[in-house]
Amino acid sequence: MNKNNRAHSKSDGDTPRIAIIGCGAFTELFYLPAFAKRLDALRKLILVDSSAERLQKLAAENQVSTFRTNYHDVLDEVDGAIIAVPHQFHHSISMDFLRKGVHVLCEKPLAESPDEAREMIAQAEKSGVTLSVNHTQRLFPANIKIKELLIQRKFGQPLQMSYAWGDAFAWPTASGFYFNPKTRKGGILLDRGPHALDLICWWLGCKPDLVLSENDSFGGVEAVAHVRLQSGDCMIEVKLSWLNELSNNYSIRCELAEINNNFLGWWQLPIRHKSGKVEIVPLHSSERDYNDFGLKIVSNFIDVIRKDDAPLIPASEVIPSIELIQECYLKAQRFNLPWYQNLEVPNVSPAR
Amino acid sequence: MSAQHDKQTVLVTGAAGFVGARVVEILHLTGAAEVRAGIRQWSSAGVARLARFPVDILICDVMNKTQVEKAVDGVTTIVHCVLGDGKVNVEGTHNLLEAAKKHGLRRFVHISTAEVYGEPSGEIAETTSYGYTGSEYADSKIEAERLCFEYHTHGVPVTILRPSIVYGPFDKMWIAYFARRLQSGRLGIFKGYGEGFCNLIYIDDLVQGIWLASNHDAAVGEAFNMNGPEIITWNEYFRRLNAALNLPDLPEISPSRARFKAMSRDVIGSTLKVIQSHISERMKKRLIGGIRRTTMGRVADSARSSMNLAVELRELDHVYRRKAIYTAAKAQRILGYRPKFDVNASLQLSVAWLAHHGFLA
Numbered sequence: 119m120n121k122n123n124r125a126h127s128k129s130d131g132d133t134p135r136i137a138i139i140g141c142g143a144f145t146e147l148f149y150l151p152a153f154a155k156r157l158d159a160l161r162k163l164i165l166v167d168s169s170a171e172r173l174q175k176l177a178a179e180n181q182v183s184t185f186r187t188n189y190h191d192v193l194d195e196v197d198g199a200i201i202a203v204p205h206q207f208h209h210s211i212s213m214d215f216l217r218k219g220v221h222v223l224c225e226k227p228l229a230e231s232p233d234e235a236r237e238m239i240a241q242a243e244k245s246g247v248t249l250s251v252n253h254t255q256r257l258f259p260a261n262i263k264i265k266e267l268l269i270q271r272k273f274g275q276p277l278q279m280s281y282a283w284g285d286a287f288a289w290p291t292a293s294g295f296y297f298n299p300k301t302r303k304g305g306i307l308l309d310r311g312p313h314a315l316d317l318i319c320w321w322l323g324c325k326p327d328l329v330l331s332e333n334d335s336f337g338g339v340e341a342v343a344h345v346r347l348q349s350g351d352c353m354i355e356v357k358l359s360w361l362n363e364l365s366n367n368y369s370i371r372c373e374l375a376e377i378n379n380n381f382l383g384w385w386q387l388p389i390r391h392k393s394g395k396v397e398i399v400p401l402h403s404s405e406r407d408y409n410d411f412g413l414k415i416v417s418n419f420i421d422v423i424r425k426d427d428a429p430l431i432p433a434s435e436v437i438p439s440i441e442l443i444q445e446c447y448l449k450a451q452r453f454n455l456p457w458y459q460n461l462e463v464p465n466v467s468p469a470r
Numbered sequence: 471m472s473a474q475h476d477k478q479t480v481l482v483t484g485a486a487g488f489v490g491a492r493v494v495e496i497l498h499l500t501g502a503a504e505v506r507a508g509i510r511q512w513s514s515a516g517v518a519r520l521a522r523f524p525v526d527i528l529i530c531d532v533m534n535k536t537q538v539e540k541a542v543d544g545v546t547t548i549v550h551c552v553l554g555d556g557k558v559n560v561e562g563t564h565n566l567l568e569a570a571k572k573h574g575l576r577r578f579v580h581i582s583t584a585e586v587y588g589e590p591s592g593e594i595a596e597t598t599s600y601g602y603t604g605s606e607y608a609d610s611k612i613e614a615e616r617l618c619f620e621y622h623t624h625g626v627p628v629t630i631l632r633p634s635i636v637y638g639p640f641d642k643m644w645i646a647y648f649a650r651r652l653q654s655g656r657l658g659i660f661k662g663y664g665e666g667f668c669n670l671i672y673i674d675d676l677v678q679g680i681w682l683a684s685n686h687d688a689a690v691g692e693a694f695n696m697n698g699p700e701i702i703t704w705n706e707y708f709r710r711l712n713a714a715l716n717l718p719d720l721p722e723i724s725p726s727r728a729r730f731k732a733m734s735r736d737v738i739g740s741t742l743k744v745i746q747s748h749i750s751e752r753m754k755k756r757l758i759g760g761i762r763r764t765t766m767g768r769v770a771d772s773a774r775s776s777m778n779l780a781v782e783l784r785e786l787d788h789v790y791r792r793k794a795i796y797t798a799a800k801a802q803r804i805l806g807y808r809p810k811f812d813v814n815a816s817l818q819l820s821v822a823w824l825a826h827h828g829f830l831a
Binding site: 282284286287288289290291292293294296297298299302305306334335336337338339340341342357359360361362363364365382384385405406407408453455456457458461462463464466467 | 496678682685
């Protein structure tokens, strides 16, 4: 990895100065609790958000002394930036920091298109800094174990995969950027697709071919998306929903065994062998909740800047999933939804 | 049938709810009106549903007069579908009526409920008097109706609709929840209990009624019952939904067994509530865990899920036995309301929706 010549230039001592750009629900629930466990970094943390009210609240609650309403004000002040703004701004804001020689950790999706993502990666290389992305599910011990098992062909060739993630949307979004007609751009495929499709590409070590992409957009953003993929002889099905709960499982059927796990079941891996024997492989994990993984991400980012460690998830690794998402949008068909067919209202003279 | 030429701009309040969202969808997809979808907050599956369409979505918490004022400005019609607690049902309606009065709308359609009649029997027409039951929902809907009538005397062109049981795609109660209950074996043919009338109206028939109420001059100052074309018993509803779901035939459940099970459910439910109220959130998290559940957490989840599906005593005594028919004759006569979806057609579409969304997996 390229050493950033400018790293630490803005820091006194060993701990880098990091700014979190965007102080929405994710920053509050994921990043700030992680920084609370890294007091060295918390002391130098800068919060940035366009809402001064929000900044004051979060800064007071989390003992952060420095905050700004415009990220341009911190471009020359920080060694690293965590980009946690609505996804349509990931590219432009990340680029501004990268051009200034600042390490960037970006929330998923890294970018809205492969071209944007590639431009970001090229800029990071040019500036001699790192660009990484938070795909939290990649850090799950169960998902890491699956990657190992598939690489080793421990259970033979994978024949079938499925991944379903659905629940009634309840993310405490303050800005409503997913749905607000003024800001929305891409629906669940751009929100949860990066997790699901990235895991599949990562597990398989390649980008599968798109067979079918269906969603329920009527000119707005899709709330339900189904994607069918193929990689060699392996058929893959992904179902995502913001409207209701799905099985919330993934399954991977190989020649000799089948893995079937809750997609958030990071601490164990249930494997049913061809013989019928069911084995539950316990995996070491101190994390009790999803947001506990924030500490891993933040600590790694600090060490990337401070010690030149490798990022947990370099941006270049997620390019296949971004390409796949773009293909899904380009080739999307609307589901056959009979309850939207033959709609009518009676013809009646309007009230005056 | 074609849409109007003289296009209205309709503010739908409670647009993320079951009824409100369907009003938005149908008015938008038929091109009948420009729609403004008023929501209380962005964080909701109902908003995700709305955002699939290129319609105007805006924050309109009916308890917030500033938001209401902004949302009402420039609309011709309000379809008030908010379903909240008693305070929201009354004060929120009041806030909207005030704004409607100020802005001089063409029509204010208030979605009320057949529950305003209390627990009557026989054929119920709009002339039947209100029946307070102590239910926060029904009693507050009565108060909201009274406000509507009062504002009508001040010149607000109000129409009240009193739908019976509204069902169809996206219905979490009478379709999704009852399907889950049937799948889990919690429902059957309740001998002695399930012979009351199940007054079902398919959601699109209600939207038809809303559109007629929004446009018909004779609708002003009136209340109309809204019901479907077919009245069946609750046992028959369970039988038909069960068949539409392709499940094995329903067993008969004797009155004593139904009552015993419902009483057991209620006792366990009340006990669990008392225990829960005495445990701090921190202790609760320690005992049951977070995403990563403890053994106790898994047992608690399973018990809660099982209890949630069981039939309550209240249902047996106050819902499934009620022999009331809410006649929509007035709406048919004055508005030309013609419900089109019988129970089987409604269930066919509803079950297709359940299957699409993975409820039947």
